[in-house]
Amino acid sequence: MSGLRIVGSYFRQHWALYTVGISMVGGGSLLAAQIPGLLGRVTDSLRDGRLGRAEMAGYVGLIVLIAVVRVATGWGGRVLVHHKGRELTYQLRKELFEKWSTLTPSYYHSHSIGDMISHALSDVEVIRELVSQGLNQGVSGSAMFLGATYLMVVHVDWRLTLAGLGPLLFIPLLVKLLGPQIRLQSQRSQEALGAMAQITEEVIGGIRTVKAFGTEDVVIGRFEGRVDAIVAEKMRFVHLSALFGALVPLMVNLGFIFVLGYGGFLMTEKAISLGDFVAFTLFVAMLRMPLEQLGNVINIVQRSVASLQRIDELLQVVPEVVDRKEALQDLPLQGSIQVRGLSFRYPSSEREVLQDISFTVHPAQTLGIIGAMGSGKSTLANLLLRMSDPPEGTVLVGGRDILHYPLARLRDAIAYVPQDGFLFSSMVLENIGFSDEYPDRERVECCAKITAIHENILGFPEQYDTEIGDRGVRLSGGQKQRMAIARMIYKDAPFQIMDDSLSAVDTSTERRILENLRELSNSSSADEGKGKATIIISNRLSAVQHADEIVVLEEGRIVERGNHSRLIALNGIYASQWFMQAGQFEESELDGVDAEGGRDHTTPDLDAEMEALEAGRLEEAL
Amino acid sequence: MSSATPKRGALVTLLPYMKAHQAKLWLVFFLVVAVVVIELIQPWLVKEVIDRYVTVAKPDFNSILVMSSAYLGLVLVAFGLTYYQEVLLQRIGVSIVRSLRLDLFRHIQRLALRYFDQTSAGRIITNVVSDTEALNNFFTQFLSNTLRGIFSLLLIMFFMLRLDTVIALYCFLLLPPVVLLAIYFQKKIRTVNAEVRHRLGVVIGFLAENLSGMSIVQIFNQELKQQKALNERNRALLESTILENRWFLCFFNITELLGDLAIAALLWFGGKEVIGGTISFGILYAFIGYIRRFFQPINTISQQMNILQSSIVASDRISRTLQEVPDIQELMGATAPEVTGKIQLDGVSLAYRAGYPILHNINLLIRPGERVGFVGATGAGKSSIMNLVTRFYDVTAGAVIIDGKDIREWPLEALRRSVGIVQQDVMLFSGSIIDNIRFFQADISEERVREACRLVGAEPFILRQPRGYETMLSERASTLSAGERQLLSFARVLIFDPRILILDEATASLDSRTEEVLQEAIHRVSAGRTLLVIAHRLSTVQQMDTICVLEQGRIVESGTHGELLRQRGYYWRLHQSGMLLEEAA
Secondary structure (H helix, E strand, O other): OOOHHHHHHHHHHOHHHHHHHHHHHHHHHHHHOHHHHHHHHHHHHHHHOOOOHHHHHHHHHHHHHHHHHHHHHHHHHHHHHHHHHHHHHHHHHHHHHHHHOOOOHHHHHHOOHHHHHHHHHHHHHHHHHHHHHHHHHHHHHHHHHHHHHHHHHHHOOHHHHHHHHOHHHHHHHHHHHHHHHHHHHHHHHHHHHHHHHHHHHHHHHOHHHHHHOOOHHHHHHHHHHHHHHHHHHHHHHHHHHHHHHHHHHHHHHHHHHHHHHHHHHHHHOOOOOHHHHHHHHHHHHHHHHHHHHHHHHHHHHHHHHHHHHHHHHHHHOOOOOOOOOOOOOOOOOOOOEEEEEEEEOOOOOOOOOEEEEEEEEOOOOEEEEEEOOOOOHHHHHHHHOOOOOOOOOOEEEOOEEHHHOOHHHHHHHEEEEOOOOOOOOOEHHHHHOOOOOOOOHHHHHHHHHHOOOHHHHHOOOOHHHOEEOOOOEOOOHHHHHHHHHHHHHHHOOOEEEEEOOOOOOOHHHHHHHHHHHHHHHHHHHHHHOOOOEEEEEEOOHHHOOOOOEEEEEEOOEEEEEEOHHHHHHHOOHHHHHHHHHHHHHHHHHHHHHHHHHHHHOOOOOHHHHHHHHHHHHHHHHO | OOOOOOOHHHHHHHHHHHHOOHHHHHHHHHHHHHHHHHHHOHHHHHHHHHHHHHOOOOOOHHHHHHHHHHHHHHHHHHHHHHHHHHHHHHHHHHHHHHHHHHHHHHHHHHOOHHHHHHOOHHHHHHHHHHHHHHHHHHHHHHHHHHHHHHHHHHHHHHHHHHHOHHHHHHHHOOHHHHHHHHHHHHHHHHHHHHHHHHHHHHHHHHHHHHHHOHHHHHHOOOHHHHHHHHHHHHHHHHHHHHHHHHHHHHHHHHHHHHHHHHHHHHHHHHHHHHHHOOOOHHHHHHHHHHHHHOHHHHHHHHHHHHHHHHHHHHHHHHHHHHHOOOOOOOOOOOOOOOOOOOEEEEEEEEEEEOOEEEEEEEEEEEOOOOEEEEEOOOOOOHHHHHHHHOOOOOOOEEEEEEOOEEHHHOOHHHHHHHEEEEEOOOOOOOEEHHHHHOOOOOOOOHHHHHHHHHHHOOHHHHHHOOOHHHOEEOHHHOOOOHHHHHHHHHHHHHHHOOOEEEEEOOOOOOOHHHHHHHHHHHHHHHOOOEEEEEOOOHHHHOOOOEEEEEEOOEEEEEEOHHHHHHHOOHHHHHHHHHHHHHHHO
């Protein structure tokens, strides 16, 4: 039950407000419970014939007063409580995101983002329900119930109270018993719907395959199966909810009948007055909703226990990589990157991903890292960036262990291009100038020119202000990568890491970009007397060909090292790959035509056609 | 997306489906009336008790007892009827939606590829899933609640009129303001709620993106900036939810207040009448009971307007889809010829959009068993030729003739089963490996599947999977590598055994080592078939009997690898650029 802490501390923090809110809600409901009694008294006076105009006016005035006061207090109290509850959702979501901002890839690998979002949405909403709706209904429901019961028992007759309220007491019980089942069954039919959606998605996505094999009937059969599953789940849900929907009024009606019969009897016996009887029938009708709500509160509490637990656990996660409080050197990073005898394995596995890696990259120098998939290249980049912590003393910058720098300093000093060229759905300008809160337009354009993406951007509907992604332009893999490299250049950090970031760019553009980069690095070295230390990780040898040193990784070990000509002369893995890939350049060249030259054709082709259609649709959507 | 606004009449799509359940719908109708009457008779009963048996000279308990017992009987009947009515109505709705879904899906399956190329997948899926679900809500929520609400309202008015016409008419004065209030608030709440959902979507989108790009955020040291950005969106969401809640509370409390004030007014005016002796106390009581119940049906009905609106939009979209006419029509009574795999393109042109031809007057003869490679840039028309041979699209001019017969005169299924295609992206469906290979056709024996897998060399990796052939493939089969997926698709081709096989960039996404492994499989799969290969890499097509080089919708060169090199044309240049690079080493 540690999760209750979240709610508990929130209540404590805002205790004054909650006290006021709850008293208002409860007070309003207590007042509401007075009205049937009042009507009963009017009835008796009427019947006795001793009700004059003045008294009548008095009663009516009293009812109006009670109505206004009880609605006003109830309203005000609910506004307060709901408001606070919604602020809690804001605060929890904020705290969750702040926590998630400190977690490293290892956490993201083992947790699905979909689940995390569902915590930030549903679990937080469930907690909000507890502290706003649950609290309101609990307070107002019990106030009204207790108030009414008190009035009935004390002023009228306890046996009649029992007869009238007895059946009604089953209502919260019904809500508690059937409510969760109905909810569960409703989830099941949602899941069945999800399964149908999934199959539809597959079939529509793979329609070429379906049609090519002439198997439309097969997929229709599968679809029908899913639709039938929905029908079955839905009907189960319907049976439950219809039962609930019929039982609740039954209970109210039974209460009414007991009041009618037994109350009628007591009346004929003169044990109670007509006014009492009238008040009773009104009470029974009035208590239906609060009792349903009380049942609902029980369900809300039950559901929120699990949600509180989950949110609490999320907020308690300890980040793997943190600033080391001891021996922290709050200095800017400069000098060379040095890796000394680095071996690494992930905590979850036995295998060493990296074994005894050593190299040094000086300012204005470039290191190329070559290796097949799974050779440990990307792990190496992750360690340099401290996405995972390397072992003590293995990675140094300017002669100091990177573990001893504050994370913010380290990451300020390194610019990085990821493999997939991940971009955000924001403006081109904001993406390239991601490292600034208010990006400098000129500098962004300059960076875009270096990576040969400027012309493409000028072709976008709103140029540098065009949104990237679903609501704006979709970029090809090569465009994304060039954009991501521009983002790295914009950051202008002393260390640069490019993780296979030219793979979707054709070889001639790649050559151009690399030349531009070298030029940039040299010019900056002329300016400041020292240039950037660059690490280029790649599958394609052409990307590292001009590096000062190239290391070849295989299964986590450096198997060859040297510059291009030395490695060719060595006639080992690098050389054999070089000759193989050289044979492939012809195709890469063709790839280039495809990736970049497609839009230059004067004859519209299918792709251009589709693009135009997309654009048209986009315009309409806007 | 058309700008035309959905017509009110759009719900007519549903009419034929509802007709099929006509009798049951009438039954539901009568059951609703019965249940509502039993429920609403309560204040009347109390009035009877008061006026007839209590406030008389000689109170009559026996009659009260009889009346209570009779009502008990009615209440129990009403319990059964309520349950039965609800289940019945929902069953009708569910089965109508079921038929509609199946009809819609069947229809979509019949549509030609042009439809799928021009309509975004998201929209089709929304159509099949959400739009039909919106119609489900039409039955389960709109119909059931509106029916009940309208009858409640009518019956309350009826009872009131029977009790006392003048007071009843005074009470009806309440109706217009209450209705207007309900409509006003519902509209307001609807717009506020749309804003909430929009802002929630923004927050979700932001979270999803930033969580998947968290390492970029961290590496660029922009955590604070992104947190600030989230907080802005989060704050906007908070404000809109608070606003929504305020409107909601406002509506709820004003209704409550109105209810109480109405009782006070009744008491004031009715009380005078009672004192004056014009009406009995019982009547006043009944009025108080009824006026309390006046509000709920109005609110319920006004809430249903949302659902009605979205069902109209949904049914409009569904009927549009159902009105789509398939581009590719099968000729009545078409029969397939003896299939040997001879393909003839006879002056073929193709334009996806009128006036913008992609293929120009292509003439090509492919003999049975011949292997033909197609190279050229994207947009040169390689894939378009394949779209014609499979009859995904029909030619704009000329004819595609397979085994002596224009393919427009073939039965579609026979054609598609004679022409197999392996694409770059292998489409696997959620289900077991074996079902994916035999495409969920259980009549294809397991042994045949195994044989095919052995032949293409897929069996070793399949057996390495946790449950072998029965292993369930997860979403998009991310557990398999691209090469493994391609092997499965080769096995699939073997099972379907087409005479003509198209490899559409089948190995483009594979690294060279995997491609080598696959070459052997390709070799086996293509044996004895007419083979059309589209490729980026020249190495893939070098061995073909004929290579066609396409440029801007025309075949500019064709011949064997050797012949083409000797021609020193486009193909030679492509090949040469690679040579030059090699020399640079």
